[in-house]
Amino acid sequence: MGIQERKEREGERRRQQIIVAARRVFSSKSLNKATMEDIAREAELSPGTIYLYFKNKDELYASLSLRILQYLLIRLQHVNSEKNETPEKRYASLTRAMIDVYEFDPIILISMFNLQTSETLKTLSPGLLSEIKKLACKSIEEIAVIFKQGDNGEVLTEYNRSLFAEIFWSLFSGVVLFQESKKSILGEEKVFLKKTLQTAFEIFGYGIKDTTLTQNK
């Protein structure tokens, strides 16, 4: 029993060790440029060992996203657990949560956004793919819940809330990716990502109030 447990824990530790190494490698090289040997070297393991814990390169890459998706979902659920708050406060909590998620691990967050668009997802094993889908969908649903009560007491329809949630999520990913590209490619030294995100969310926050009114007319 104790042995069983210890082994499981050690196995999980190895997975984390590999994920951490992969994170470091992917932060300097893209999925295609990074080789399994790079990752193995970084993890101080042999290439073969990685395959004991991850089915293949793509699954390892996709697994990176799991952690941040889990963190994201927890943060969003926490926002929703503060039930008696005003809509304004809930929205403020939401924006804070998103910025925290970014700061939790920018590199992995960006790789997750890239994963979203890539063909890689299509060849993932069903288990891992559905896990990712589940977390992503749940997160968006949680965001939708935050928009439950329109700021003016107007109740948003189910449809609108989902739409707003998706747009909010799109705004988040769009800003992060664009600022990242500015930093890495356009060679801008200082990118005020946090400030830009705050402004973006502020605009969105004001925007939905009026949009709510419009849509309910």
Next chain:
Amino acid sequence: MGIQERKEREGERRRQQIIVAARRVFSSKSLNKATMEDIAREAELSPGTIYLYFKNKDELYASLSLRILQYLLIRLQHVNSEKNETPEKRYASLTRAMIDVYEFDPIILISMFNLQTSETLKTLSPGLLSEIKKLACKSIEEIAVIFKQGDNGEVLTEYNRSLFAEIFWSLFSGVVLFQESKKSILGEEKVFLKKTLQTAFEIFGYGIKDTTLTQNK
């Protein structure tokens, strides 16, 4: 001279022929899956010929984006040329322009967004890279110009306008990429991209009005 000109025109025609073929290939395969031979076959040329017109695969890929960036810039300049319009009308023109750009060539637009984040850009030849940068920056500047006069007569600072423009651009790319990923990966049948974009721009439009007020206080 006449001969020189004809040659140049014919050369340009070849480039377009290759770009069109590449577009078709990239629409069904991602950058990494598509081979130069695929593109050559599609263009009814030999692989070697492509290298007469494009330095390498990445440059060919990046060249795809040039066309849509050019189209985008022209549309944005057109919006700004309607000088006496009200801010509301100008914003409406802007949103229409963006949706037109999407519909002009969704595939290339998406590939351009992907290019933005990819490592590919880093290895591009200086000439092509600066051409892309120039078009992208000009476009964002044109968007900023559209925001010149705040909707309430308040004049936005140069800084705010650029920030808003970037956020607007981020929102555009975020929505397009997210909806695309919904379509291709989550397997959603119908994705209402146009509707989602309109709503997103509506929210943004309302949002900046109030944000303007706040920021100028």
Next chain:
Amino acid sequence: MGIQERKEREGERRRQQIIVAARRVFSSKSLNKATMEDIAREAELSPGTIYLYFKNKDELYASLSLRILQYLLIRLQHVNSEKNETPEKRYASLTRAMIDVYEFDPIILISMFNLQTSETLKTLSPGLLSEIKKLACKSIEEIAVIFKQGDNGEVLTEYNRSLFAEIFWSLFSGVVLFQESKKSILGEEKVFLKKTLQTAFEIFGYGIKDTTLTQNK
């Protein structure tokens, strides 16, 4: 001593357990496709344990052949022990013995024939290799002994008997392998291996009578 014996017996049991598992695995996968882990799983042992009983994969594979070679030799010796029988009856016993050997374990028999031609044998440990050689040579000698008295009372020379024995053995392996290939590759539903073997042996039986006459002229 008693302990020593018990250990040896248990060791032998383990070897058999592994051989049985290997047999099952090789029946569905060829030598190259089957992995040591497959065999370990089938034997409900760990990969490492197999190496306590067999030096390496090739030796394990070769060991499979030992059992059937032992069975073959015993059957052939039995045929020769029936001393007073007529040549015809002895030949009939021989053919029956060969068919029994086939039916004893077709899979291993075939793998033995394949082993014969493969490069695998060259890297076997001297002990195992000489064991296999010894059994194979003895078996062929026993067949030669069966041909001792030509069917017409003519006495075959030592040389002829060995030659006939080898040809008989070749015929056996040739028919088994060819029919096997018909079954597995040409996709023939029913292969009448037993009937074919009987006819082949009948032809051979008649043939050597006349050949004997010719050669002694």
Next chain:
Amino acid sequence: MGIQERKEREGERRRQQIIVAARRVFSSKSLNKATMEDIAREAELSPGTIYLYFKNKDELYASLSLRILQYLLIRLQHVNSEKNETPEKRYASLTRAMIDVYEFDPIILISMFNLQTSETLKTLSPGLLSEIKKLACKSIEEIAVIFKQGDNGEVLTEYNRSLFAEIFWSLFSGVVLFQESKKSILGEEKVFLKKTLQTAFEIFGYGIKDTTLTQNK
């Protein structure tokens, strides 16, 4: 036109060049031990070039057998074209043909027999597989035709002729493989393959006469 032809001829020459190199490599190493790089080096080409002419390693290996199967079929058809010959003379021609086939290229003949039993065939492209099947089946049919008129004027049934042809073929492969294994593994210096084959065919020749009589009773 002339260019087209020359290119085709050069292409065919390359294929032959690769096949010749592969033959040399496979004669000293088994299919599994020989690497594509070995073959490329032997052919003084790069690994990539081989893939321009052969789909993969297995197809290259299988292609080796095509030539000898073609040669075999031609020889057998030639035997059958000598229509007025006596059965005895036709059988003598048959045995001579088989020995010639062996001497035409022993190495490839053996590799063909090994191919017959291997799993390799199962993954071949349908075109190549059916080409091999076709040649093999036709050859056996030609052998069956040679047995058309039983040596005693007795007419063999279609069924018997096919059976005899298969057994004859099996005998051939069995003898060749066994003698080969004697040479390479048992370390016998001189193997009298030709003599053994002749004796085997003599036995078979005499044997079918009597078997024919028995079967027609």
Next chain:
DNA sequence: GATGAATGAGCATTCATTCAT
């Protein structure tokens, strides 16, 4: 300019074997 055969570096993945526990 156009060709397309040839190149060859590069890489994910496998699996027999080992050895610390």
Next chain:
DNA sequence: GATGAATGAATGCTCATTCAT
């Protein structure tokens, strides 16, 4: 004796790019 996690060498195949014609 038994384990099974870790190893790491080995290899088939791809494909962007070149260059002789």
